[in-house]
Amino acid sequence: MNLEILRDTYTVVWVDLKYLSRNLLKTMALTLIAPVLYLVAFGYGLGRGANIEGFSYIEFVIPGILALTAMTTAFNTSGLKLHVDRLFYKCFDETLMSPVSAFSIIMGKTLIGVLRGLLSSAALLLACLVFSPLPAVSLLFPMSLFVTCFVFSFLGVTIALLSKTHQDMTLFMSLVILPMAFLSGTFFSLSQVPEALSIILSLSPLTHACLCLRASALGQPFPWFSFLILSGFGAAFFVFCFVALKMTSK
Amino acid sequence: MDEVIAIRNLTKTYKDVSAVKDLNLNVNSGEIFGFLGPNGAGKTTTVRVLTTLAKPSSGSIWVSGFDVAKEPDKVKKVIGVVQQHLTLDLDLNVRENMELHARLHHIPSNEHRKRIDELLEYVGLMKQSEKMIEELSGGMKKAAMIARALIHKPKVLFLDEPTVGLDVQVRRRMWDLIRSLSGNGTTVFLTTHYIEEAEALCQRVGIVNEGRLIALGIPSELRKTVGMATVEILVDGKFTRYEHFPDREAATNYVQSLSSDAKTIIIRDSSLEDVFVELTGKKVGED
Numbered sequence: 001m002n003l004e005i006l007r008d009t010y011t012v013v014w015v016d017l018k019y020l021s022r023n024l025l026k027t028m029a030l031t032l033i034a035p036v037l038y039l040v041a042f043g044y045g046l047g048r049g050a051n052i053e054g055f056s057y058i059e060f061v062i063p064g065i066l067a068l069t070a071m072t073t074a075f076n077t078s079g080l081k082l083h084v085d086r087l088f089y090k091c092f093d094e095t096l097m098s099p100v101s102a103f104s105i106i107m108g109k110t111l112i113g114v115l116r117g118l119l120s121s122a123a124l125l126l127a128c129l130v131f132s133p134l135p136a137v138s139l140l141f142p143m144s145l146f147v148t149c150f151v152f153s154f155l156g157v158t159i160a161l162l163s164k165t166h167q168d169m170t171l172f173m174s175l176v177i178l179p180m181a182f183l184s185g186t187f188f189s190l191s192q193v194p195e196a197l198s199i200i201l202s203l204s205p206l207t208h209a210c211l212c213l214r215a216s217a218l219g220q221p222f223p224w225f226s227f228l229i230l231s232g233f234g235a236a237f238f239v240f241c242f243v244a245l246k247m248t249s250k
Numbered sequence: 251m252d253e254v255i256a257i258r259n260l261t262k263t264y265k266d267v268s269a270v271k272d273l274n275l276n277v278n279s280g281e282i283f284g285f286l287g288p289n290g291a292g293k294t295t296t297v298r299v300l301t302t303l304a305k306p307s308s309g310s311i312w313v314s315g316f317d318v319a320k321e322p323d324k325v326k327k328v329i330g331v332v333q334q335h336l337t338l339d340l341d342l343n344v345r346e347n348m349e350l351h352a353r354l355h356h357i358p359s360n361e362h363r364k365r366i367d368e369l370l371e372y373v374g375l376m377k378q379s380e381k382m383i384e385e386l387s388g389g390m391k392k393a394a395m396i397a398r399a400l401i402h403k404p405k406v407l408f409l410d411e412p413t414v415g416l417d418v419q420v421r422r423r424m425w426d427l428i429r430s431l432s433g434n435g436t437t438v439f440l441t442t443h444y445i446e447e448a449e450a451l452c453q454r455v456g457i458v459n460e461g462r463l464i465a466l467g468i469p470s471e472l473r474k475t476v477g478m479a480t481v482e483i484l485v486d487g488k489f490t491r492y493e494h495f496p497d498r499e500a501a502t503n504y505v506q507s508l509s510s511d512a513k514t515i516i517i518r519d520s521s522l523e524d525v526f527v528e529l530t531g532k533k534v535g536e537d
Binding site (some may be wrong): 004007008011014015018019022085089090091093094095096097098099100249250 | 331337338339355
């Protein structure tokens with residue numbers, strides 16, 4: 001990788017960093033509202049006193065909510081901003097007309113999602129630890145979180161490049177992201193559902209993100225196979241980004 | 251004279267609709283070339299293909315000697331583009347928008363400030379440099395887009411309907427700016443549906459209708475094809491009939507020969523609008 005690609009990638013992400021630095025508190029507050037509500041409602045409300053897989057429900061659910069937060073923040077940040085820049089502000093055309101490689105454009109647009117996904121997850125983690133310290137967080141935990149942010153940031157870029165209207169974007173979020181958020185083992189254990197449903201749920205990348213984050217936070221054996229599948233989703237979405245970018249100039 | 255843009259048999263089709271049909275065109279170095287036609291004629295599509303934003307369905311294009319299809323990155327380095335709609339990033343201020351463009355075009359960082367200041371001064375936006383885009387007037391936004399497009403010193407500047415929605419005074423200032431760019435050696439490819447803009451600015455114009463180039467040449471020569479003088483006669487107080495003559499003398503003789511029933515008669519120089527009406531049977535503003 002040469003210096004020019006790195007410099008161009010930084011240029012693409014520089015715009016979004018400017019916006020983030022101006023609106024850091026507002027954006028952080030916005031991304032933390034929903035997960036904190038989930039934490040209170042499910043962790044302290046519905047799940048109070050319950051135990052799953054040998055852990056209190058609050059311990060069990062925190063990694064799931066972190067995965068959910070990483071997913072929604074990374075997807076929304078990279079996807080919605082690019083979607084608005086491309087279809088409404090039209091300023092994405094300026095990037096397309098500049099001598100910047102497709103790799104730099106995709107990575108630049110992805111990295112802002114990754115950064116915000118990590119920031120929001122870290123802030124939520126700090127808040128969670130006040131109420132319930134996770135028993136055995138290992139280095140595999142930040143690694144899983146990092147990969148999760150990349151996976152969903154790539155997905156956000158892909159969908160933003162493919163969508164032709166605002167409806168396309170909201171339709172994808174309603175039909176794919178929302179069900180994935182609730183059904184991928186974020187709030188319950190996959191061992192509690194029928195095997196057939198469990199197989200279907202394993203098609204969701206968030207399922208594997210939850211398994212990896214939960215295992216690395218609670219001291220369970222790390223599910224390397226799930227980590228491999230999660231990374232495979234990331235690689236596939238990365239390739240889809242290139243295909244989608246090529247389609248924008250048809 | 252050197253050809254800076256060479257278009258050969260360009261066709262651009264969207265699904266079953268041909269937006270540009272078999273276009274052949276050369277634009278010479280340093281000239282202001284006007285691409286004139288009504289809305290939906292294919293002007294913006296042509297610009298999108300020339301500026302690498304869209305791929306041609308068939309045909310070849312060279313900009314500054316580079317093949318647009320095979321060497322898009324080289325083309326991107328020598329062109330500046332001001333699109334019809336606003337393409338400034340609304341989350342950045344004027345200076346930041348320009349800095350982004352400088353970074354995207356690999357201008358060394360130690361030159362950013364000097365170059366940005368020069369251009370902001372040039373387009374009269376120095377006082378607005380720290381303002382957010384939404385705080386600018388329509389004319390200022392266009393000026394900011396032009397300044398941004400010039401930051402990497404492009405050889406060819408594409409201006410797609412640069413004065414749409416601007417008031418007359420701002421439009422005139424924009425014309426002066428475009429003339430001074432041409433004076434500095436920049437080739438300008440200008441699309442417009444304002445006849446007077448093409449006549450005031452362009453050394454040559456191409457008239458396009460329904461995706462086809464229907465006339466090409468120096469404005470005065472194109473006017474000659476219909477006749478240099480035009481007589482407008484209001485018929486029955488309802489519609490206007492146009493008659494074209496080689497010169498004013500012939501037009502005056504014609505008017506004198508008319509019956510006294512004809513009430514409103516105007517003799518004027520022919521315009522590119524007359525050329526367009528003669529060739530297509532409709533006015534430039536009509537769909």
